[in-house]
Amino acid sequence: MTCTFSAETIEDTIAFHGHSCPGLAIGIRASELAINELGSPEAIEMVAVSETDMCGVDAIQFLTGCTYGKGNFLHRDYGKIAFSFYDRKSGKGFRALLNPAVRAGMDEELAxxxxKQSDGSATQEDKSRVKELRALLQDRFMTIGLEEMFHVTPLTTDPPRGAKILESLTCDCCGESVMESRTRRFGGKTVCIPCFATMEQKI
Structure with missing residues (x-):
């Protein structure tokens, strides 16, 4: 099943991210899956959670309207190519984990x-092969069926709660304003996280 987003929408997504790559393609297909499963972002109250900070998160922000600034896109730094999507209205949600098999064994050669590129030992032939493999992966990601691309499991937990406006406190160390939920107590003082790290360091 080839990606169902229009060519124009895909080009706009690439322009938003800044370049075309396999990672962006993963985010495009994850967004497509979310819309297929939950409905149009305009019709539902979609929330996205990403377990990675790779290129694909830009596609998700652009295509679903879930953004960090609105508080309906959360990042959990687990280093997994997995995305969860919820509809706050219906409570429905699912987690999509990239199926390693879709890489068709290209990862080891590409890595x-x-x-070799990183250490400066890559030949021109090596560099050409990297471009070829990346193009092959990207094409595969954009054309493979969604049911093959992701392992999908339903979510039974509630979606993350909406963003709340919290009180701002003044750090007793640096004097800067900081959200109350990001403060620490040390030696009877209310301090921000960077100041706490400096005061609490063992070395």
Whole structure:
């Protein structure tokens, strides 16, 4: 099943991110899956949770309207290519984990070649092969069926609660304003996280 977003929408997504790449393609297909499963972002109250900070999160922000600034896109730094989507209105939600098999064994070769690029030992042939493999992966991600691309499991937990406006406190150390939920107490003082880290460090 080829991606159902229009060519124009895909080009707009690429322009938003700044370049076309396999990681962006993953986010495009995850967004497509979310819309297929939950409905149009205009019709529902969608919330997205990403377990990675790779290129695909830009596609999700652009295509679903879930953004960090609105508080309906959360990042959990687990290092997994997995995305959860919820509809706050219906309570329905699912988690989509990228199926490693969709990479069709290209990862090992690509990783080795990119390692050579990093240490400066890559030949022109190596560099050409990297471009070829990335193009092959991107094409595969954009054309494979969604049911093959992701392992999907329903979510039974409630969606993350909406963003709340919290009180701002003044750090007793640096004097800067800080959200109350991000403060620490140390030596009877209310301090921000960077100041706390400096005061509490063991070395």
């Amino acid at each position: 080795a070649l990119m390692g």
